[in-house]
Amino acid sequence: xxxxxxxxxxxxxxxxxxxxxxxxxxxxxxxxxxxxxxxxxxxxxxxxxxxxxxxxxxxxxxxxxxxxxxxxxxxxxxxxxxxxxxxxxxxxxxxxxxxxxxxxxxxxxxxxxxxxxxxxxxxxxxxxxxxxxxxxxxxxxxxxxxxxxxxxxxxxxxxxxxxxxxxxxxxxxxxxxxxxxxxxxxxxxxxxxxxxxxxxxxxxxxxxxxxxxxxxxxxxxxxxxxxxxxxxxxxxxxxxxxxxxxxxxxxxxxxxxxxxxxxxxxxxxxxxxxxxxxxxxxxxxxxxxxxxxxxxxxxxxxxxxxxxxxxxxxxxxxxxxxxxxxxxxxxxxxxxxxxxxxxxxxxxxxxxxxxxxxxxxxxxxxxxxxxxxxxxxxxxxxxxxxxxxxxxxxxxxxxxxxxxxxxxxxxxxxxxx
Numbered sequence: 001x002x003x004x005x006x007x008x009x010x011x012x013x014x015x016x017x018x019x020x021x022x023x024x025x026x027x028x029x030x031x032x033x034x035x036x037x038x039x040x041x042x043x044x045x046x047x048x049x050x051x052x053x054x055x056x057x058x059x060x061x062x063x064x065x066x067x068x069x070x071x072x073x074x075x076x077x078x079x080x081x082x083x084x085x086x087x088x089x090x091x092x093x094x095x096x097x098x099x100x101x102x103x104x105x106x107x108x109x110x111x112x113x114x115x116x117x118x119x120x121x122x123x124x125x126x127x128x129x130x131x132x133x134x135x136x137x138x139x140x141x142x143x144x145x146x147x148x149x150x151x152x153x154x155x156x157x158x159x160x161x162x163x164x165x166x167x168x169x170x171x172x173x174x175x176x177x178x179x180x181x182x183x184x185x186x187x188x189x190x191x192x193x194x195x196x197x198x199x200x201x202x203x204x205x206x207x208x209x210x211x212x213x214x215x216x217x218x219x220x221x222x223x224x225x226x227x228x229x230x231x232x233x234x235x236x237x238x239x240x241x242x243x244x245x246x247x248x249x250x251x252x253x254x255x256x257x258x259x260x261x262x263x264x265x266x267x268x269x270x271x272x273x274x275x276x277x278x279x280x281x282x283x284x285x286x287x288x289x290x291x292x293x294x295x296x297x298x299x300x301x302x303x304x305x306x307x308x309x310x311x312x313x314x315x316x317x318x319x320x321x322x323x324x325x326x327x328x329x330x331x332x333x334x335x336x337x338x339x340x341x342x343x344x345x346x347x348x349x350x351x352x353x354x355x356x357x358x359x360x361x362x363x364x365x366x367x368x369x370x371x372x373x374x375x376x377x378x379x380x381x382x383x384x385x386x387x388x389x390x391x392x393x394x395x396x397x398x399x400x401x402x403x404x405x406x407x408x409x410x411x412x413x414x415x416x417x
Contacts, residue, residue: 048153058167065174072181076225080232081188084214087195087205094192094289110288113239116281120242121173124250127270128165131258132158144320165253165315172310173245176303180241184233191234192289198222198231237291240299241306243278248307250274256311256318 071077085092136158145154155163191197198220208215217228251271258267282296291299311317 058171062167062171062174065171065178069174069178069181072178072185076229078185080185080229082217082232083188083190084216085190085194086214087200087209091292092190092192092194095196111281111284116239117242120246124169124246124253125166127250128169128253129162131253132162132165135257165318168310168314169249172249172306173242176241176245176306177238179306180236180238180299180302181233183236184238187235188232189235189292189295191231192292194231196289197227234291235295235298236302237282237285237295237299239285240278240282240291240296241303243281244300244303245307247274247278248304249311252307252311253318256315 087093136156144157145160198217199222200215201219201221204215204219207213208219220228222228251274254267254270278300282300285291285296286293
């Protein structure tokens with residue numbers, strides 16, 4: 001601990017401090033120098049360095065997930081569980097005639113998987129980009145920028161939000177693909193049109209039926225290993241997982257970030273379109289005998305769970321963080337607007353230096369039909385518990401949320417990068 005030097009004075013001159021003998025850097029220093037260590041600029045500088053380091057680590061983690069997914073999907077580096085099959089198995093006997101039942105639909109209900117993958121990647125990014133540009137252009141609130149490394153290096157709010165939202169979206173979609181592909185390799189479930197894709201040898205098929213033995217890939221006339229490998233990876237459906245992930249991500253973004261009341265029908269329309277397209281893509285897979293219905297159902301579930309976790313727990317439903325001081329100040333303004341008998345003069349509503357001690361919340365009014373305690377002794381414990389649950393806190397929470405929706409600078413996403 002530092003000691004005060006004996007030759008100090010108590011005038012307006014800064015007090016000098018010195019370290020004990022033998023301590024490294026034992027030179028007197030003033031209080032002004034000591035206060036620099038806790039100044040807001042130094043705290044922001046340390047926070048900026050932490051943001052840069054965290055961004056570098058998360059970027060490397062994203063690259064690692066992408067590399068692993070590349071080797072899982074487009075190479076044979078990882079083994080596949082290859083189960084034998086029987087020519088009489090009805091679950092894998094879907095023929096080309098069954099696929100022609102959907103020929104009257106648009107495009108024959110046959111949208112290439114590559115198109116679905118591109119749309120699942122690009123449509124959410126495009127919607128988020130347009131939405132953030134619109135919020136930055138038409139929002140009346142103050143834009144919050146982040147300093148990195150020094151005072152001159154600033155990241156505007158629109159860039160910070162775009163980087164965070166798109167980064168989390170890309171990490172989630174590649175992590176989802178990684179999980180689905182690992183599950184496919186471990187289970188190795190045959191697709192409904194496996195026999196049609198395999199083009200099984202009829203002679204070997206008849207022999208196996210008479211002897212009761214199962215067949216392997218050597219009985220297939222199709223020598224394309226890529227098609228055979230794809231026909232052995234039915235569970236779960238990657239198309240259903242990607243489309244449901246993108247649909248839920250966009251739905252939460254539209255309702256969480258675009259909180260303007262003039263676009264109520266537009267928001268509902270966009271959400272319904274995204275969800276319906278995702279459901280239709282899964283149903284088309286079942287109709288074309290490309291996946292079993294259980295594959296599609298599990299794919300939908302995995303995509304919804306992953307997207308819900310990232311949008312709610314990680315991105316805080318795309319809302320901007322509000323500090324405790326700002327929240328208390330908003331509450332004071334709200335109470336001044338709705339409780340005028342308590343606040344006749346609004347001049348004292350400037351931000352307090354100590355919001356916890358200067359905050360005043362009036363006592364809740366008793367609900368109608370309140371019964372004194374000495375008359376409630378004959379009531380059952382269940383009714384007493386129900387009566388004790390005052391609605392004041394619920395009404396206060398709803399009122400604060402209503403007040404936040406009417407302030408554009410509070411509309412947005414999470415607290416930090």
